[in-house]
Amino acid sequence: MNKNVQWISFLGLANRARKVISGEELVIKAIRNGKAKLVLLAEDASTNTAKKVKDKSSYYEIPLRTVTDRSVLGSAIGKDARVVVAVTDIGFANKLMLLLD
Numbered sequence: 001m002n003k004n005v006q007w008i009s010f011l012g013l014a015n016r017a018r019k020v021i022s023g024e025e026l027v028i029k030a031i032r033n034g035k036a037k038l039v040l041l042a043e044d045a046s047t048n049t050a051k052k053v054k055d056k057s058s059y060y061e062i063p064l065r066t067v068t069d070r071s072v073l074g075s076a077i078g079k080d081a082r083v084v085v086a087v088t089d090i091g092f093a094n095k096l097m098l099l100l101d
Contacts, residue, residue, distance in 0.1 A: 036086035038093035
């Protein structure tokens, strides 16, 4: 299984364990209150959204990774296209960072 497929199925697993938050507003909130352990941002996010999410993540020192596109990110968690998701469990977050780096 290649790395690309691995992180996608692992994110799906984290989602089934209810450790994933999706949607810009909810993710920003999770970053602010320290719940987000890792933020995944789609490469095709709007400039405005990308800037907001990157600024918040760096200010609150939450690791951020960029992934292919919104449809991949959405389908990984069984939803429609998602521009940004946050992983709220440190174990899942660390494993995802290993798979993505």
